[in-house]
Amino acid sequence: PRHVREKLEKYDLVKTSDPENPVNVDGELADRFFKAGYELALELGMLCETTDRIIKVSEEELETAIKAAPAELTIGVGDDATVLKARTPSDPYPSKFGASLGITTSEDVWPALTEGIARQHEVDVLEGGSLKSIYGLDVIPSTPSETLVGFEQAKMHVKIREKAGRPGMGGIGQISAVTEYGQFGGYGLPGALKTTDLSLILFPSELKVNYQTLHKVVHTINVGGMIFAGSPAMIGGMPGPPEGAVLSCIACSLLQYPILQADVGGGEIY
Structure with a gap:
């Protein structure tokens, strides 16, 4: 929660959520959210609950994984x-x-x-x-x-x-x-x-993974399948307010490419 608050303050994102304007099309605001979420992903990584260790990726690894993600996939x-x-x-x-x-x-x-x-x-x-x-x-x-x-x-x-x-x-x-x-x-x-078909691989909120999830990743790769990953961010949970949930969602959506080898990235907010 501390890291999320710091990013919200650094990028002037506190209380930018407007219930009267749920579909915000402010491009500059979106850019600030992405930059904050990107930094959060690199600084925090994912906690592996099975080993109680943190999986971190470098910026080079993250950029390489994002560029390697397919531009399109045929399902069915x-x-x-x-x-x-x-x-x-x-x-x-x-x-x-x-x-x-x-x-x-x-x-x-x-x-x-x-x-x-x-x-x-x-x-x-x-x-x-x-x-x-x-x-x-x-x-x-x-x-x-x-x-x-x-x-x-x-x-x-x-x-x-x-x-x-x-x-x-x-x-x-x-x-x-x-x-x-x-x-x-x-x-x-x-x-x-x-x-x-898409192999659904959901991982725990927020910014966590475990061996159960990674077993699914390895199995899908072994049989030549396509990975559809995702982790819903929770408003009012660990990331706090809606703005914090957005940052967590962005970080999770980015990290699932290098850590879970995702073909399709999922990320929604509850």
Whole structure:
């Protein structure tokens, strides 16, 4: 929190959030936020909770990773595929829509609900809800039940896209993977989510990582997949006010490229 406050003061960002103007298009203000977040990323790095050590990157490493990030990616295959492109403010290339962001869903409702989402052509990439049970049994993290739900849900995910008439539609997963085991069971295996789908790798807020996350990274790279990383910043949490959450979000979004080898960077604010 101290480092965030220092950056907010250094770049005159304190109380710049305006609830009456939630979509601020002040380019100069955006530049100051980015510079502050960039400095925060280099100064703090990420804390590895497993080892209680800090992972730091140099400015050269950060710049190299950002430049190496793909300018565009094809998610899915054939006519149903979606091309994601790096966009800038006022970019004419349309944004893409993924749904349904992993909302916890009952096992009996999940197939029909997910199929309904897949049939909406406004949805470009299918994620679907997360399951807390499989075959009526509660899924317990880091147990075989998590590996099982990873595989079974991934199989349903593939079949649902076919049933919806969009077999080549891109997907995101494994959304029910609380730890690495669900990812091992559901991504890059025959019959499961394909390497043309995005491998979802979320890391803890704020500016943290752990071996569970890094196992997912290594697994995705090993099978030749694409990494979709992200970590929501929390208003009122460690970074404090909305302005602090923005700085944390920027720092996390930058660091996921050199540390998590992200192909697609994610970062939102809750």
